Amino acid sequence: MKKLFSTYKSVVVFLLLFLGSYVLLSLLYGFYLELSKNGRYAPDFITNLVAKQSTAVIEGFGYFAQVIPHPTQPSMKLFVEGRFLARIVEGCNALSIIILFVSFIIAFAQRWKKTVLYIFSGVLLIYAVNILRIAMLAMALYKYPEHQHTLHSVVFPGIIYGMVFLLWLVWVRMLTPKSPPE
Template sequence: MAPPTPSRACASAADGLLAFGSLPRSSAPGGAAFFGCLPVGFVSSGFAILFTLTMSISLPAPALRRFLFVAGALYLVWFFGYEQWLAPDGRLDEVLCDHIARSAAVVLRALGFDASITAPRVIALNGTDAVIVGTPCNGLVLYALFTGFILAFPGPWRHKAAYIPLGIGLIYVLNIGRVMALALNHRYSQETVDFNHHYTFTFVVYGFIFLLWMTWARRYSPAVAA
């Protein structure tokens, strides 16, 4: 009986998905799940979500104008700083991807699993490649969206200076947990990887970020509290 076809949780850029600096489908070693794709225009969609969220909170007109101005300025910084410079260069993304993969492997080993790094960004379980951490899942976009909302939304700067690092740290830990979970998912229930990657874990991560946003808006923003 032939072994099941290894699942791949990421398509190529030609399939309409972002994969800056990612390994192409044909180069995924050992049948590992290619973890980390996001729809084209994800950052633009993120800013659209921020706009919708702000509308739902009903900011006063001056605070809303400030939010839109700062959010637009931050998007331009992201577009020219990352998409036009850092993403084509690729080195920052490579470092972040490798770090996430290695951190996930360390925690898996601490929990008693036979995890190792067999190539840059590739996590293996029991000697079999399980997950390749693609660029869109190194956490950088998540940090940018979270930070952009907090910077643009009204609130004391001293609170922002504490809340932003705290939020990034929590997202970082959650992202490592997501990579670990997908590696175990690929090892023990390969047929469910695609669904869990695209739906279950996406819902968990972005739901958590949404909760962080709403906590800031409801608890720390004087514009909303008023």
């Protein structure tokens, strides 16, 4: 058993760091969501902020956009040019994806300064791209409502998950020692 552990020590450490940080961050996020219930913002502060920032981006592209709290559900109703297009729910704020990203980076952490800077940069990039993604999805739904399922379920999740995957690849590449030229 000792030999097996020493052979796969790096894999075990990666899994423990990844799962440990993922569980801890997910519990903290769950606690945040629980505290947000019946609060000042619907559904929670970050989702509310993402909805308003996405609306500002839509308006930057020349459309009239508006978000209002849903009267009976924990979401924000998004309107473009007066037409109701979508509900922005807690899952749209990208925090779950950010938790996944951060957990992976922590599991591959080496030098803390470099790791913290990469996490900070990656979180900002994911957050910003998510706002652009919501705005682009809203505009696409406005122009092409018949493609709602494909846009919402395939194209736009692919953008955010694809970007996180690329950020992971860049991180692993940054940690891989460069071989000297031959």
